[in-house]
Amino acid sequence: MTLLQEAPPAPSIPRARPSRVQTVLGNLMATRIWQPRDLANWYHLVRPLARLARTSPGFASPRMAYEMATRIAFGYQPLPATGRPPLGMDRPGPTRSVPDRPHVALFVDSPDHISGVATTLRQWAAAAEAGGYPLDIYHAGSAPMAAPSICFEPVGTIGLAAYAGLTLQMPRVLEVQSTADRCGFDVAHLSTPGPMGLLGLILARDRGLPVVGTYHTDFPRYARDLTDDPAMAEVAWDAMRWFYGQMDRVAAPSSATRDDLIAHGLDPARVAVVGRGIDTSTFSPAHRREELRRAWHADRPHKILYVGRVSEEKNLSCLTKAFRMLAAARRDVALTVVGDGPYLRTMRADLEGLPVTFTGFLACRELAEAYASADLFAFPSETDTFGVVLLEAQASGLPVVVSGQGGPRDCVADGMSGRILDPMTPGSLARAIDAILSAPATHAAMREAAEAHATRFTPEASFQAFWGLHREFPQHLITS
Secondary structure, eight states: OOOOOOOOOOOOOOOOOOOHHHHHHHHHHHGGGOOHHHHHHHHHHHHHHHHHHHTSTTOOHHHHHHHHHHHOOEEEEEOOOOOOOOBTTTSOOOOOOBTTBOOEEEEOSOTTSOSHHHHHHHHHHHHHHHHTOOEEEEEESSSOSSTTEEEEOEEEEEEETTSTTOEEEEEOHHHHHHHHHHHOOSEEEEOOSSHHHHHHHHHHHHHTOOEEEEOOSOHHHHHHHHHTOTHHHHHHHHHHHHHHHTOSEEEESSHHHHHHHHHTTOOGGGEEEOOOOOOTTTSOGGGOOHHHHHHTTTTOOEEEEEESOOSGGGTHHHHHHHHHHHHHHOSSEEEEEEOOOTTHHHHHHHTTTSSEEEEEOOOHHHHHHHHHTOSEEEEOOSSOSSOHHHHHHHHTTOOEEEESSSGGGGGOOBTTTEEEESSOOHHHHHHHHHHHHTOHHHHHHHHHHHHHHHTTSOHHHHHHHHHHHHHTSOGGGOOO
16 A cells, blocks of 8 residues: 655744743742751752762863753652651661672662663562572662662652653652661662762762663653753763763663763773563463454554653654554554653644544553554654563564664564664654555564564563673672
């Protein structure tokens, strides 16, 4: 079936955004609700960070603070403090470390945020617990995220106006420091550059211990896309270069992400690829449900699926336009969108009147059934550093169509388990989906190949690659 060529893009109308003066005034106004204990707590975090920044050649921390304060609207909300001690301290501590198994402290921000990052962290935690690896996960929240974790009471939350739904928890800084002194660790692993990640950096450097980190999220491109401010990308890269430049080793989820980090100034010798894994017993074609398929527009036999955060940085306007083209050219396609986010209202409006189902957030069995009940997975994001949902989709027997930009291309065997598009445009996406669905033999072969391809990405291999970053440090750096 021949699709019409996509129309030239309409002239973009820049979104109105506050001036830098308005942004900094708003940020200053947000501090009016701070209490003395909040100021003292932030002081205990910022002071050692400033000291560390002064020792970094070429890093202008005053300029960075100015750029952040005048470009990013944020809010800090103090929380009632109950004095609750850290949860998880009553369990047996890690066994004494040995050269092959150093005691690792993993510092995590926003463990409850629904994402592939949280899925991977939980896999690593479960593997460490099952294998007896000495791993402690430091995070703030209401309950421990996994068995080997220490959960601190949050005394405040940080929100970013540009990233609705993401909340960072602020712990009591001195409590985290005293807990680290009591529990000890040999290597710090920093998951994100939030309050807990910055604390982990301070604690490790003050003790002269190695620091490892994972670059989970493409913050510079998120910053650019979500603020509609092109200059934010370079501001964010300055921050990323400083934060990840402090580390002895950096884990990149994909080769594309590793290349990106190196291109932006990180030492190639320090950056290694640590991939992701998928539990193929959880995601499988065996979970296919015909009644679910009938609920997704029974008169449309070909079901296209998207799973993930419904947000602008996922390039969902591309999927919306592509599906409009498909629906105009053929009467046998339906789209199902699984997930939630700030772009949902716009996406609903853009697809009104078309055969589209919005399920909201799904998890566990319902999510596995949604994957298995579809026929093809479309993922237009160009900002993901990997894409765990792509492994889940392929394990469920779905061919996937992804962009050639970013980490998702590492997840796909192009021409076998799916298609990699470069460039990713509404027209190229619509034509790729159309070509697969119009060739039953190709579609069937891709489904089989996708399921087989997903078995290459195991949680066990991911964990061993993660752990291998910590066991390579010379023993004289390990103090336990």
